[in-house]
Amino acid sequence: MRKLPAPSPRLGRWVLTLPSFLAGLFTLGLGLFLVISYYTDRNSRSELMEQDLLWQKQAIQLQMSNTRHELESLAATLAANGLTSADFTARTLSLIQNTPELVSLAYVDETGQTRWRTPLNPAGNEAPLSHRNLIAQRSAVLLADESVYSMPITDLGNKNSLIALTVPVKLPYAGRHFLIAQFDLNRLLGQQVPWWIGQRYQISLVRPDGSVLAHKFDRRQDPDKLAQQIQLDVGPEHFMLQARVYREHGDWRQNALLVALIGLSLLMLASTWAMRRHIRERQKTEALLRRETAMRMAMEDSLVTGTRVMDLEGRLTFVNRAFCSMTGYSAEELLAAEQIMPYWPPEELDACLAINRRILAGESGSSGFQCRFQRRNGERFDARIYAAKLVDGEGQHIGWISSFYDITELQREREALQASHERFVTVLNGLDAAVVVSDAQSGELLLSNPQYNTAFNLPEEHERCCVLPLLPREQTAALPGEWFDEYGQHWYQIKSRPSIWVDGSLVWLEIITDTTALKDAQQREQQQNEQLQQTSRLISMGEMASSLAHELNQPLAAIASYATGCRNLLTQAEPNLRQLDQAIEKMAEQAKRAGLIIRGIREFVQRRAPHRSACAIDQLLATVQVLLAAQVKKNQIQLDISCDPALPPVFADPVMLEQVLFNLMKNAIEAMADTPPRERRLSVTARRAESMLQVTISDQGTGISAEQLEQLFKAFYTTKETGMGMGLNICRSIIEHHQGRLWVESNSGGGSRFHFTVPLSEDSHAREP
Numbered sequence: 001m002r003k004l005p006a007p008s009p010r011l012g013r014w015v016l017t018l019p020s021f022l023a024g025l026f027t028l029g030l031g032l033f034l035v036i037s038y039y040t041d042r043n044s045r046s047e048l049m050e051q052d053l054l055w056q057k058q059a060i061q062l063q064m065s066n067t068r069h070e071l072e073s074l075a076a077t078l079a080a081n082g083l084t085s086a087d088f089t090a091r092t093l094s095l096i097q098n099t100p101e102l103v104s105l106a107y108v109d110e111t112g113q114t115r116w117r118t119p120l121n122p123a124g125n126e127a128p129l130s131h132r133n134l135i136a137q138r139s140a141v142l143l144a145d146e147s148v149y150s151m152p153i154t155d156l157g158n159k160n161s162l163i164a165l166t167v168p169v170k171l172p173y174a175g176r177h178f179l180i181a182q183f184d185l186n187r188l189l190g191q192q193v194p195w196w197i198g199q200r201y202q203i204s205l206v207r208p209d210g211s212v213l214a215h216k217f218d219r220r221q222d223p224d225k226l227a228q229q230i231q232l233d234v235g236p237e238h239f240m241l242q243a244r245v246y247r248e249h250g251d252w253r254q255n256a257l258l259v260a261l262i263g264l265s266l267l268m269l270a271s272t273w274a275m276r277r278h279i280r281e282r283q284k285t286e287a288l289l290r291r292e293t294a295m296r297m298a299m300e301d302s303l304v305t306g307t308r309v310m311d312l313e314g315r316l317t318f319v320n321r322a323f324c325s326m327t328g329y330s331a332e333e334l335l336a337a338e339q340i341m342p343y344w345p346p347e348e349l350d351a352c353l354a355i356n357r358r359i360l361a362g363e364s365g366s367s368g369f370q371c372r373f374q375r376r377n378g379e380r381f382d383a384r385i386y387a388a389k390l391v392d393g394e395g396q397h398i399g400w401i402s403s404f405y406d407i408t409e410l411q412r413e414r415e416a417l418q419a420s421h422e423r424f425v426t427v428l429n430g431l432d433a434a435v436v437v438s439d440a441q442s443g444e445l446l447l448s449n450p451q452y453n454t455a456f457n458l459p460e461e462h463e464r465c466c467v468l469p470l471l472p473r474e475q476t477a478a479l480p481g482e483w484f485d486e487y488g489q490h491w492y493q494i495k496s497r498p499s500i501w502v503d504g505s506l507v508w509l510e511i512i513t514d515t516t517a518l519k520d521a522q523q524r525e526q527q528q529n530e531q532l533q534q535t536s537r538l539i540s541m542g543e544m545a546s547s548l549a550h551e552l553n554q555p556l557a558a559i560a561s562y563a564t565g566c567r568n569l570l571t572q573a574e575p576n577l578r579q580l581d582q583a584i585e586k587m588a589e590q591a592k593r594a595g596l597i598i599r600g601i602r603e604f605v606q607r608r609a610p611h612r613s614a615c616a617i618d619q620l621l622a623t624v625q626v627l628l629a630a631q632v633k634k635n636q637i638q639l640d641i642s643c644d645p646a647l648p649p650v651f652a653d654p655v656m657l658e659q660v661l662f663n664l665m666k667n668a669i670e671a672m673a674d675t676p677p678r679e680r681r682l683s684v685t686a687r688r689a690e691s692m693l694q695v696t697i698s699d700q701g702t703g704i705s706a707e708q709l710e711q712l713f714k715a716f717y718t719t720k721e722t723g724m725g726m727g728l729n730i731c732r733s734i735i736e737h738h739q740g741r742l743w744v745e746s747n748s749g750g751g752s753r754f755h756f757t758v759p760l761s762e763d764s765h766a767r768e769p
């Protein structure tokens with residue numbers, strides 16, 4: 001219900017970045033400080049070294065220059081006074097003693113012969129210089145007017161480097177002598193480099209190519225890379241005086257402090273980094289948790305099911321939004337309730353308490369509990385409660401969670417459904433027709449109404465497995481429209497159509513109506529019809545009785561006169577047998593004619609069931625012509641019958657068709673009663689119209705008005721005094737019975753024209769129904 005506060009994303013980023021940034025900045029600052037102080041120290045040491053080196057150069061050059069002046073003054077004394085060997089030795093000895101780097105001093109004549117020498121027994125290291133170098137340098141020395149330094153010579157034996165100074169002794173007489181002094185460069189450095197410089201630097205004399213001639217160093221110390229050189233103006237090669245700083249072995253406490261400081265900075269950086277990662281992961285987890293919680297809350301709030309949580313004592317600890325809207329109480333009100341909940345209606349208090357007790361006792365029940373509750377506005381509602389144990393993450397039972405479903409609407413719908421079902425059942429049971437639903441696959445009976453059960457002797461409550469009885473059932477086809485139950489002697493009309501059943505399967509729905517009574521009525525009607533037709537024929541015959549009597553009279557009178565003639569012949573003595581035979585033959589002919597008339601009348605009047613067969617229309621017309629012959633003659637009718645000889649036979653009941661022709665022709669004759677005799681023309685034509693035979697009876701009679709047209713074919717419609725009004729009605733039903741059509745139209749030249757069609761026997765569709 002409550003939302004978790006979300007930290008500001010910008011602030012979160014700053015909080016995350018700042019410690020790492022500061023730690024990085026601190027480490028960088030410390031590093032920078034160390035580098036700057038290292039270079040500052042190096043610079044100041046470099047400056048100091050430069051000063052020291054300058055001082056050292058001056059000290060060495062001053063020493064060398066002093067010795068040179070000494071030697072030049074000795075040379076001047078030698079040139080002016082001509083010293084003795086003893087004087088020379090005395091003077092040079094003191095010079096050598098005062099100048100330790102001066103290892104020997106020789107007085108050489110112009111030929112290069114050594115005249116005097118101090119010391120007398122030179123140390124081994126002078127030999128190479130005295131023998132090789134002086135000779136090598138002789139030409140230069142002999143030519144020189146001033147003191148000249150030789151190239152430095154390195155004695156490979158004791159690795160001492162020497163340098164010689166040749167000072168010319170300018171004698172007043174011809175020729176030049178020389179003073180040759182040899183200096184040990186190592187001794188020079190040993191003498192001239194003071195202790196305070198020797199402690200700081202390793203001092204060397206190096207050639208321009210970098211090779212070391214002499215040096216002074218402290219074996220206990222290591223030289224550093226920091227070095228400086230300065231040119232020394234001694235000798236022709238201009239050596240370099242080089243100073244190299246000793247590695248400083250600083251105070252161990254200082255170093256330890258530095259190491260600790262760097263270590264601490266790195267540790268701080270690492271820990272800040274680790275903390276940053278930790279915080280990031282925490283933030284991610286928090287975001288996930290927040291999302292999860294928001295989702296859970298959204299789910300709880302979106303649920304349409306009310307949710308209620310109780311602790312083990314039965315106190316409410318949580319209700320969701322749906323529960324609040326279901327009951328109408330706020331969450332605070334509900335959570336504040338003690339033993340009796342505000343949504344328990346007073347009349348249901350005991351029931352509610354009992355359910356609560358059962359829930360607390362763990363009797364949840366698989367179908368839950370149903371109870372009636374009240375909303376804040378007093379409205380009652382039915383709810384179904386499903387309760388379950390509430391178990392926390394550690395598997396501990398901490399209370400009870402219940403789901404509330406408001407089933408008021410559901411119950412209302414159920415009741416409405418029940419009512420609808422009842423209505424459906426009432427209508428279904430009230431139907432006269434038998435209704436049945438059967439499975440399209442198995443033919444299994446799924447639903448039937450009592451009419452069906454009664455009709456087929458099924459028990460009132462039957463099982464689903466009951467198969468549709470009696471009716472032949474094909475799964476894919478609808479049942480035939482009519483079915484006769486031979487066992488029960490009943491006619492049924494069946495209307496069946498496929499449909500989808502409640503479970504989605506294909507079923508057949510059949511409405512079966514018992515048409516036995518209808519069939520009986522139809523049969524009765526048909527019988528009545530037949531009777532009526534017969535009556536109509538009898539009436540026609542009655543009407544024609546006098547004409548028929550007249551008609552019969554003729555053959556009978558002829559027979560009688562032939563009989564008289566025969567008798568007369570027989571009375572003769574020799575009767576003419578030939579004449580007798582002819583008379584008897586004529587008699588037989590007339591008797592046959594009378595027999596034909598009587599048979600025609602009998603057949604016409606006889607009541608018989610309709611029987612269709614192939615019959616020739618011209619023969620039917622001939623019979624009718626015989627029947628009407630007297631009436632035609634009496635009414636002076638001009639009868640005109642035209643019949644196509646190539647017409648195939650018709651498929652009809654001959655007597656019925658004769659009756660139709662008889663009625664229509666008789667009506668036509670009667671309609672022409674007022675027509676002048678000359679114009680009384682009755683024409684009958686029979687011709688083929690597609691697959692049917694079409695007969696047209698045309699007269700010149702009164703004709704038929706528009707009002708009459710509507711009434712004409714109705715039963716008992718007549719305009720005649722003695723008429724029955726059934727003729728045309730019977731004609732139409734006979735023609736329709738033969739799948740034909742009967743209609744009338746006005747004749748263009750006055751009178752009317754009746755047409756009817758009947759199928760020809762070649763039409764395979766024409767079958768007796």
Ligand code: ADP
Pocket residue numbers: 663667668671699701702703704712717718719720722723724725726727728729752
């Ligand atoms: P009925 O001959 O007994 O009157 P019908 O059903 O045969 O009964 O005829 C009904 C009526 O139709 C007749 O009364 C007559 O008015 C009229 N009608 C029938 N045929 C013709 C015809 N050819 N011309 C004029 N009217 C006719």
